[in-house]
Amino acid sequence: MTGTTRPLPDAAKWLGYAGLLPQAIAVAMLLEDTTLKWIAIAGGYGYAAFIFSFLGGAWWGLALSAANPPRWLYPVAVLPSLIALATYLPWIWGLQWPEPSLWVLAFGLLLSPLVDRALGRHIALPKGWLRLRVHLSVGLGLTTALLALA
Template sequence: MSVTTPLPRSVAWLGHGGLLPFVALAGLVALDPSRQPLWTLALVAYGAVILSFVGALHWAFAMLLPDLPAATRGRLYTWSTLPALVGWVAVWLGWPLAVACLVPGLGLHYLQDRRLAAHTALPAWYLPLRGRLTAVACIALTLAWLATTLG
């Protein structure tokens, strides 16, 4: 289910702008081998922050969507905390294991978004935007990993 509303311009700018650190840091990982440890740490930290952010969206959905059954609401609250924990573990694991946490974490969270959208009314723009943002973040993390592995 979805509610037909256009993608707000500010949401588009902020969402796509949030990809700049992923893309820039992945580029720096590939192009500046002398400071690779700094760039990979920054990329992991940013990925963990973004994973926590998308988790928090489900906390907000649990609070604000009026027609959710109590069991679904409880699952959303629980699920919303897991991405922060995965991101935290990723930071501690460091590069390259962090990528093995962040990429699946972002992908699984997008799948949870799809699952939620199938049962409640979210803006029609939400899933396409989340899909694009998730794809670019995962690609940037993966390309940075490849640069450190192959480079």
Template sequence: MTQIPDGRQRLAQNLGYAGILPFVLTLAMFWGTQLWQVWSLHAFLFYAAIILSFLGGIHWGLALRDSQNPLSPDTLQRLILSMAPSLLAWPALLLDEEQGLWVLAIGFVLTWWYERLPASRKRVPAWYLQLRTRLTLVVLACHLGMLMRFWIV
């Protein structure tokens, strides 16, 4: 039996899909004039850093929400690891653009991987993990598209 999503789930999914639009739009603009290429690359990098940091914030919130056992190893690990995306995203903006794209892409993969660990999976609904997989695949495809531009030119 297929479960009908509640309003919160549907809204979260729609917002998640809307959140990939800037990735796709800046990637499309990267194929324009040289001025557009420079602008879109920087816009892409900054947006990716913001979104990667946002993903860490999700886990910060989940760790703080655990009032039953706030000092459990899983909760403390989640709280500490929730900072990792921001700590990858910020230096990625200080590197050259190609290296920054790689660091951000790796950050998205590591965050996706962490969300699949047993301790992490039990704290989020299955639909969230499915959504995150779809969104991560699109974001990584956009990163690859941006990286391909470096290899072609």
């Protein structure tokens, strides 16, 4: 069951792609002025963690709106927030941060469309949902990986 006749709203597309700008700006800050490195990395980390958590919220909302969502969806929808929190703990405790945390978030973002693809087998998703999710997750995942390399 992939897609529906209901199209993805244009606002969702435009605002989704605009959501790549904060991470692109963080990468540009690194390239432009090395004195901004900490600000760029910390801001980019926070943004990646927020968006990863947001994905879980989107999955939770899809589960709530579905007549018969798969049983695995609710636990999976909670994972991004828990993972984002776990990537924050090294910073709080003064351990090695941010590189390992950025890598975890980058991989989580890059793999997240697999959840959407599996979800599409169980509930109807708007036409274009998976394509948009792949574009946004790859874009944010790769820019987050670039921050991890800094």
